[in-house]
Every structure is written in C-alpha cells, then in structure tokens.
Amino acid sequence: MPPINAKKKIDKLNQFVKVSDRVVYYKMFHSLVLKASYNYIDIEDDIKNLIKIHFNANCDIHYLGSRVIGLGYKSESDLDLFIDIGKRYYKNRNYNKDVNIVEHLKTIFDDMPKEWTFKKLNYSVPSIKAIHIKSGIKCDISVTNGLAVHNSQLLGHLFDLQPECVALFHYLKKWLKCFDVRFKGFSLTLMLIFYMQNNRLLPSIWEVQQGVYPEIFIDKYAVHFDSSRNRDYYGITEITNFKEHLKGFFDFYSHYNYRDYIICTFSGRSIRKDCYVERIESNTPVTIAAPLLRRTNCAKYITNLHLVEFIEACDFSVKYLKEYKLPQPANDFEFFN
Numbered sequence: 005m006p007p008i009n010a011k012k013k014i015d016k017l018n019q020f021v022k023v024s025d026r027v028v029y030y031k032m033f034h035s036l037v038l039k040a041s042y043n044y045i046d047i048e049d050d051i052k053n054l055i056k057i058h059f060n061a062n063c064d065i066h067y068l069g070s071r072v073i074g075l076g077y078k079s080e081s082d083l084d085l086f087i088d089i090g091k092r093y094y095k096n097r098n099y100n101k102d103v104n105i106v107e108h109l110k111t112i113f114d115d116m117p118k119e120w121t122f123k124k125l126n127y128s129v130p131s132i133k134a135i136h137i138k139s140g141i142k143c144d145i146s147v148t149n150g151l152a153v154h155n156s157q158l159l160g161h162l163f164d165l166q167p168e169c170v171a172l173f174h175y176l177k178k179w180l181k182c183f184d185v186r187f188k189g190f191s192l193t194l195m196l197i198f199y200m201q202n203n204r205l206l207p208s209i210w211e212v213q214q215g216v217y218p219e220i221f222i223d224k225y226a227v228h229f230d231s232s233r234n235r236d237y238y239g240i241t242e243i244t245n246f247k248e249h250l251k252g253f254f255d256f257y258s259h260y261n262y263r264d265y266i267i268c269t270f271s272g273r274s275i276r277k278d279c280y281v282e283r284i285e286s287n288t289p290v291t292i293a294a295p296l297l298r299r300t301n302c303a304k305y306i307t308n309l310h311l312v313e314f315i316e317a318c319d320f321s322v323k324y325l326k327e328y329k330l331p332q333p334a335n336d337f338e339f340f341n
Contacts, residue, residue, distance in 0.1 A: 013320060016182045021330060024175060031077050031174040036167075039074040039160065042067065044083060047136050047143065050119060055089060058112050059105075064088040068156035069144070074163045075173055075193060082133070082142045086153050093150040096223050102130035105147045109134075154220075154227035155296045161231050162197055162206055165240070169196065169206075172246035176253065183317035186310050191303050194269055194292050199253050201272035207238040208272025209295050225296050251325040258318035262311060267292045267303075 048065050055063040069084025070076035089105065092098075106125060113120040113134050123133040123142070131146040146152060163169050173196055177189065187195075200206040212229045220228040235242060243249065260267075265274040266286060270293065277286045282299040284291065289311040294300040 010320075013182065014324065017179070017321075017324060018328070020178065020182055021328075024178065027178065028171050028174045032171045034078060035070075035074050035076055035170055035174070038071045038076045038078060038081075042071055044085075044139070044141070046138055047083070047085075047141065050136065050138070051085075051087060051145075054112055054116070055087065058108070059089060061089050064093070066093070066150060066153045068146075068153045070189060070193075072153075072156040073160045073193070074170055075189070082144045084144045084146070084152075084156075086146045086148075086150060088150070089147065092148075093153075094220075094222055095149055097148050099130065102148050103127065106130045106132045106145075109145065109147075149222055151222045151225060151227065151296060154222065155294070157231075158209065158212065158227070158229050158295060159193065159197070161212070161229060164231070165235055165238070166200065166206060166243050168243040168246040169200065172196065172243075172249060172253075175246060175250065179250070179321070180314075180317060183313065183320070185314050185317050187306065187314060191290075191292055191306070194295070194302060195257065195267065196253070197269050198267050198272070198292075199249075199256050201269065202256065203249075203252065205240055205243060205249075206272075207240065209270045211238065211272070223297070225298075227296060247330045250330065251322060254318040254321040254325070258315055258322060262290050265291075268298070269293070269295050270298055 044067075051065060052063060055061055064087075066086045066088065067084065068086060070081045071083065086093075109132050110122055110125055113122040113132075119137055121135040121137065123135060125132050129146065130148060131144060133142065133144050135142050173193065176196065177192060180187065180192075197206060201208055209229075212233075213226055216228045216230050218228070219226060261274075264276055266277055266280050266284070267290075268275050268280075277291065280286070280293075282293070284293060284299045285301045285304055288301060288304050288306065289308050290303040290306045291301050292303040294302050
C-alpha cells in the first residue's frame with residue numbers, strides 16, 4: 005500500500021476544516037429532526053395493507069437504525085423498520101420462519117412494481133431491502149423480533165446524554181472520508197461510544213441497565229433501560245466542544261490493540277478475545293461486539309487493508325492536529341432552527 009500523500013491530505017483537510025462547522029451542524033440538526041419527528045404514515049399504511057391481504061394478518065411496525073439513534077441523514081440513511089407479524093416482538097428467533105416471510109415479501113414486491121421496487125434479500129439476518137415508490141424512501145425491513153429496535157433506542161439514549169457526540173460523529177465521518185477510510189457508519193458509531201466510555205464521558209450499557217425494573221429480555225438478552233436518567237445520574241460531565249475530542253479519538257485508535265482485544269460497548273472496556281464469554285467471530289482484524297446481541301461482530305467486514313488505512317489515517321490526523329489548531333465550533337446551530 006502506498007504511503008499517504010501528506011501534501012494532498014493536508015490540503016484536503018485544510019479545505020474541509022474551513023467549511024466543516026456549517027456542514028456538520030446542518031447534518032446534526034437534520035439528524036435530530038429525523039429522530040424527533042419521523043412520520044412515515046404512507047409507508048406504514050401500505051405495509052399494513054399488504055400484510056393484511058397477503059398474510060391474512062395484522063402487524064405492528066417499529067422503527068430502528070440511524071434515524072432512531074439520531075445519526076441519520078435524510079438523503080443518506082435507509083429507513084430501517086421491523087414488521088411484527090403475529091406478536092413476535094419478544095419471541096426468540098425462528099430463522100426458517102423469518103426466511104419464509106422475507107421470501108414471500110419479495111414475491112409481493114415483485115408483483116407491485118408501481119408501489120415497491122425490490123432491491124435485495126439478506127439471508128444472514130433475514131431482511132429485505134426495497135424502495136417505497138410513493139415516498140422514494142429506501143426501506144430495510146426486518147421480521148425477526150424487537151431486539152434491534154431496543155438496540156437503536158438504547159444507543160439513542162446514549163447520544164441524548166451527550167448531544168455534542170452527534171456533531172462529533174458527523175465530523176469524524178467527513179474527516180475520515182478525506183482518507184477514503186472504508187468503515188461503515190454503525191462501526192464508527194460503536195467506536196465513538198466506546199472511546200467516550202473509556203474517557204468516562206458515557207456510561208457502559210451494563211451500567212445503564214442496572215436498577216431498572218421491570219427487567220425485559222428478548223432472545224435471552226436484557227434490553228431494559230431508563231430513558232429518563234441524565235448525565236448527573238451517571239456522574240459524567242457535559243461535552244461542550246466536540247472538537248476537543250477529535251485528537252483523542254484518533255490517538256486512542258491509532259494505538260489500540262485490535263489483535264488481542266474486543267471493543268465492547270456493553271462493558272465499556274476492552275476485553276481479551278480469549279476471555280470473552282460469548283461465542284463471537286473474532287478471527288478478524290477488528291472485533292466490535294454488538295451492544296445487546298453480544299455474540300455478533302459488527303466489524304467482520306473490515307479487512308486487514310481497511311484497518312491499515314484507518315490506523316494510518318488516525319496516526320496522520322494526530323500529527324496534523326498537533327500542527328494545526330482547529331477553530332472553535334461556529335455557533336451555527338441556531339441558524340438552522
């Protein structure tokens with residue numbers, strides 16, 4: 005792999021930081037709007053009608069993913085939703101039944117070209133991607149249970165505790181794009197949360213779930229938390245300038261021991277791979293345990309090349325930030341209200 009072209013990257017970063025605040029706050033504002041006021045009634049009505057006709061059943065619809073977490077952006081983020089057919093929200097997974105449902109949905113979408121455009125069927129986690137023609141929204145539809153819904157709500161709670169993390173997420177995403185780093189948004193989300201947990205700026209998920217009653221389990225995993233708890237409850241301080249943590253993030257991950265440790269937001273600390281109690285695919289360059297379904301590696305797509313590119317970008321960014329002092333964030337948030 006050729007070394008980073010320092011002059012080219014510095015020019016790119018210099019150009020980015022000059023216009024970054026307005027772009028980042030614009031994305032932050034729209035992420036919060038999507039989270040607070042999402043209304044997809046046309047999609048809900050159309051899905052409920054087709055389920056009633058083709059499955060002879062009623063269904064409930066629940067939203068998840070980046071739009072619910074508060075990191076989504078309208079033109080970039082799919083609408084993730086869970087269709088609950090037959091009151092399966094709190095049930096354990098039934099893979100064969102899930103596959104039958106998504107395959108049936110594909111047949112329905114193929115027969116409704118004016119209402120839906122089928123895009124992709126995913127068998128590993130039974131789900132289907134399709135475009136809702138009337139709204140033009142790309143939908144990622146799952147049918148298993150409510151575990152992913154609670155996962156999104158819990159991560160959304162963490163970002164509620166530190167709203168500046170929303171700006172930091174968008175800033176990091178744009179920054180890393182300057183280096184063509186190929187990490188998916190969800191991996192970056194968990195890495196950001198984990199970095200904040202290690203600096204005692206966010207609680208661990210284990211901590212969030214302590215003392216919450218009634219306890220709620222889906223597929224044997226605890227999903228309960230209390231959304232009314234605030235920073236004071238957890239004894240963490242407020243972030244008021246997201247840029248102060250940019251160098252820390254890059255420094256943390258340029259020195260992280262990816263070979264031996266798992267990034268685990270549930271515990272909020274690194275866990276040695278040979279000590280991890282869940283069975284997880286960890287023979288990969290990076291292992292990031294899913295927050296609730298902790299036997300899932302959310303980074304199994306990351307190759308050695310991807311990791312090398314990321315570490316080099318982090319190392320370069322630390323050196324860049326030593327030489328270049330970032331301006332204070334512009335107070336542009338009010339501009340978009």
